[in-house]
Amino acid sequence: TANSVAIKRSNVTNNKSGIPEVMSHVVSDASLQVTICVHGPRAQRPATVTLYRRTSAVRTTALYGRSKIRNWWGVCDVIQLGKVKVDAGTLDAEKEGRTENALLIALVCSREDDEEDGGAVHNGEGGGNRRRIGRDGVEIVGHDDDDASEGDDDSYVENNKEDEDVTSDESDASDSSSSSEDEESRHRGEVILLLATRSGLQIKRRLQISTLPNFSPSIGMHPSTYVNKVVLAGIDCSTNRMKMILLNIRSGKVVHDFKCLTKHSERNEVITVMEQSPAVDTIAAGTSLGRVHLLNLRHDVKLFTLNHSRRTKTGVVPVKVTALSFRTDGGAQRQGLAPLAVGRDDGDVSVWDLTPRDSEEDDDREGFGASKKMGRNKRDAQRTLLTTLSQLHRGGVSHLTYLPNEPLLLSSGARSNSLVMTIFDSPDHSGRPLRSRVGHSAPPGVIRYLHPGSMGGGILANASDGTDASSCQILSAAGPRERTLRVFSTARSVLDKEYSQGKGLTKRARELGLEDRTELLLPEIVAFTTCEARNRDWGDLVTIHRDHAMAYVWSTRRGAQSGPVLRQSNWNVSAMKPPPPVRCHATSVCISSCGNFVLVGTKGGVIYRYNIQSGIGRGSYPRDATAGENKAKGTGSGVAGSLDRTMRILEKKMRVDGIAALEDDDDDEEMVAKSRMEERRKARLLLARHDGAAVTGLAVDALNK
Numbered sequence: 238t239a240n241s242v243a244i245k246r247s248n249v250t251n252n253k254s255g256i257p258e259v260m261s262h263v264v265s266d267a268s269l270q271v272t273i274c275v276h277g278p279r280a281q282r283p284a285t286v287t288l289y290r291r292t293s294a295v296r297t298t299a300l301y302g303r304s305k306i307r308n309w310w311g312v313c314d315v316i317q318l319g320k321v322k323v324d325a326g327t328l329d330a331e332k333e334g335r336t337e338n339a340l341l342i343a344l345v346c347s348r349e350d351d352e353e354d355g356g357a358v359h360n361g362e363g364g365g366n367r368r369r370i371g372r373d374g375v376e377i378v379g380h381d382d383d384d385a386s387e388g389d390d391d392s393y394v395e396n397n398k399e400d401e402d403v404t405s406d407e408s409d410a411s412d413s414s415s416s417s418e419d420e421e422s423r424h425r426g427e428v429i430l431l432l433a434t435r436s437g438l439q440i441k442r443r444l445q446i447s448t449l450p451n452f453s454p455s456i457g458m459h460p461s462t463y464v465n466k467v468v469l470a471g472i473d474c475s476t477n478r479m480k481m482i483l484l485n486i487r488s489g490k491v492v493h494d495f496k497c498l499t500k501h502s503e504r505n506e507v508i509t510v511m512e513q514s515p516a517v518d519t520i521a522a523g524t525s526l527g528r529v530h531l532l533n534l535r536h537d538v539k540l541f542t543l544n545h546s547r548r549t550k551t552g553v554v555p556v557k558v559t560a561l562s563f564r565t566d567g568g569a570q571r572q573g574l575a576p577l578a579v580g581r582d583d584g585d586v587s588v589w590d591l592t593p594r595d596s597e598e599d600d601d602r603e604g605f606g607a608s609k610k611m612g613r614n615k616r617d618a619q620r621t622l623l624t625t626l627s628q629l630h631r632g633g634v635s636h637l638t639y640l641p642n643e644p645l646l647l648s649s650g651a652r653s654n655s656l657v658m659t660i661f662d663s664p665d666h667s668g669r670p671l672r673s674r675v676g677h678s679a680p681p682g683v684i685r686y687l688h689p690g691s692m693g694g695g696i697l698a699n700a701s702d703g704t705d706a707s708s709c710q711i712l713s714a715a716g717p718r719e720r721t722l723r724v725f726s727t728a729r730s731v732l733d734k735e736y737s738q739g740k741g742l743t744k745r746a747r748e749l750g751l752e753d754r755t756e757l758l759l760p761e762i763v764a765f766t767t768c769e770a771r772n773r774d775w776g777d778l779v780t781i782h783r784d785h786a787m788a789y790v791w792s793t794r795r796g797a798q799s800g801p802v803l804r805q806s807n808w809n810v811s812a813m814k815p816p817p818p819v820r821c822h823a824t825s826v827c828i829s830s831c832g833n834f835v836l837v838g839t840k841g842g843v844i845y846r847y848n849i850q851s852g853i854g855r856g857s858y859p860r861d862a863t864a865g866e867n868k869a870k871g872t873g874s875g876v877a878g879s880l881d882r883t884m885r886i887l888e889k890k891m892r893v894d895g896i897a898a899l900e901d902d903d904d905d906e907e908m909v910a911k912s913r914m915e916e917r918r919k920a921r922l923l924l925a926r927h928d929g930a931a932v933t934g935l936a937v938d939a940l941n942k
Contacts, residue, residue: 256278258276259279259283260283262275262283262312262314264317266340269338269434269435271288271289273288273340274286274287274289283311284300284310285299286300286344295435295436295437296437300429309348312344313347314344314454314456316344316459317341319341320339321432323337324336325337328436328438332436340432341432343428343486346427346428347471348426425450425474426445426452427445429442430443430486442489449480451474451475452482454471455470455471455472457470457511460534461517463483466486468481469483472507478499478503481508495537497532518533518536520532520534521563525558527558529558529579531591545579547583556581559580559582559651560578560634561577562639563577563578564578564646564661566639574666576661577589577591578646580633584628584653584753586625586626586648587626588624588666589620589621590623591620592621593619593620623666626659628743629648629650630651630653632678633652634649636648644661644662646660646661652678656673656675657672657675658670658671658672674730675723675735677719677723679716679717680715682714682762682763683764686712687711688767709728710732712765714765714780719755720755720758720761722780723735736797737797738797759780759789763823763824764781765781765826766826767793768828769832771832773794775792775800776791776792777793777794777828778790778791778793779791779826779828779849781823786804787802787804789802790803801850801851801852803847804817805821808821821841821843825837825934825935828849828937830939834849835848836935838931842929843859843862844857845857
């Protein structure tokens with residue numbers, strides 16, 4: 238997604254500071270093989286445009302000088318208007334006299350403060366027409382007395398053949414201290430028309446919305462069949478209510494100021510998304526308070542409103558609408574449906590049927606719009622909620638698109654780093670996931686290859702150790718904000734998946750009133766180890782977690798945590814009981830080469846050994862670390878074939894009427910010698926333990942099977 242991509246200014250031709258920047262908007266064209274990115278520093282609003290041809294940066298243009306950037310001028314939205322024919326010589330001197338296709342883009346810009354640096358006003362030849370030229374040399378239009386024609390049939394390029402062609406790279410150098418206090422120059426929004434070819438960028442015109450000085454636009458769209466016109470939506474700073482206008486990008490005039498939403502809006506409510514419907518003159522507008530308004534632009538009429546909310550512990554609260562998309566396939570039309578998908582910031586997607594359902598059957602089933610002559614009963618009729626895709630994207634929905642003439646909905650997450658395709662083929666109109674591409678929504682903490690050849694795993698894979706494409710699967714453990722374990726295939730992306738930690742976690746989290754299922758997952762994974770020697774018989778992956786004493790066995794074949802929990806018998810599993818002490822928290826893990834045993838190192842310096850199939854403890858290093866536990870249970874040393882346990886059993890059998898058998902003097906001396914040897918051995922073991930030091934690494938050689 239564009240919001241999560243960062244680039245370095247060192248890669249941009251006109252900036253060498255090396256400060257990382259964040260992309261806010263991306264527009265691409267497949268025929269021209271170009272991509273236009275709007276980006277800026279994280280602490281400022283984006284005000285820089287970079288042209289990419291395939292993967293190489295071709296040109297970078299700064300939209301504003303330093304003074305305007307300080308005044309928080311920046312790009313709010315990008316509108317792709319189509320392609321036009323331009324003189325290639327204006328952008329590249331080597332192509333003088335040639336024409337080529339150019340991508341025409343409208344950049345919706347606004348500012349957030351009251352300070353403004355005005356442009357200079359110049360008189361044209363003859364003194365009749367007043368032309369304003371900005372400091373970057375680009376003509377500024379948008380006055381009340383602009384006498385430009387408003388004809389809709391002329392193309393944009395034909396109207397601008399005699400415009401001055403200048404580049405905007407000089408905008409950084411133009412930072413003079415003079416400022417104009419003219420009321421016409423005090424505005425909060427403007428539209429910048431940008432031409433992009435394969436070899437260059439050019440700012441064609443700046444359309445200042447000076448007739449509405451208090452209007453601050455935040456989003457825009459180009460309605461279907463509206464030539465040279467765009468719809469801008471934002472907020473009126475004088476009333477703090479949402480506002481929508483129709484702007485002519487050729488003359489710079491505000492054609493119409495829509496009033497249909499003024500009386501229905503609340504303070505600080507803004508339009509967050511707009512979408513063109515299949516019906517001409519009708520659009521859908523979503524707001525920050527969970528409302529979706531269907532509007533008729535020609536008659537300035539609000540047709541109806543869809544409301545969205547969610548239940549919380551404190552009550553019902555509205556949600557923010559983040560994406561809209563209309564379905565246009567023939568299957569929906571044959572069923573008499575007009576579906577509209579609404580994406581929300583809580584991760585749900587609501588699918589509505591816009592066909593009015595009132596007491597009287599509609600004759601023509603007009604689902605997408607109607608004229609102003611429509612009866613009030615149809616506008617007030619109920620619309621049906623077909624289905625809700627709950628928690629489709631954790632962290633909110635970023636974008637929705639119904640594929641043309643297909644019952645397929647493509648959605649992307651705002652913070653989930655996921656792309657999901659949903660198909661609607663059920664008789665009850667419900668949707669099911671068809672395909673998905675999901676990655677980590679937070680930086681991964683541990684990453685390594687799953688089973689790369691005979692080297693036993695690691696972060697490198699090459700042909701010399703037997704690695705091929707079938708084994709190039711990467712295990713990746715997410716950080717504390719996500720706490721998932723995923724596998725990525727470098728050969729086939731369809732093999733990518735997330736390892737399961739239990740069924741119905743999303744539903745369970747919803748029942749408990751949690752925001753998502755993250756709180757029900759295991760803690761952050763700090764290390765894991767694999768061994769494919771016995772992966773067909775039992776688990777072959779073991780993980781340890783931050784501030785957690787127990788280790789967990791996973792199966793890479795099943796893609797789930799399906800093995801036993803590796804723990805000592807005196808450790809409490811229930812969260813209602815005291816947890817194991819901090820010195821028992823796992824810090825390192827390793828599987829023996831035979832695939833039967835797991836070694837887990839702890840903060841206290843003790844290494845525990847477990848059987849990976851049963852999860853039963855099989856001793857520790859040093860050995861006396863588990864002696865107290867086994868003694869309390871009356872199991873001796875707890876090690877199979879223990880010599881001490883065998884000697885005690887034999888002594889009990891040798892006793893006669895409670896009197897022990899007499900031993901010779903030689904046997905006494907031998908027992909004393911053995912006792913001294915045992916004391917010296919225990920003394921050496923005490924020196925070998927890791928008292929007060931955590932075990933940070935473990936390895937088992939191939940001979941210890």
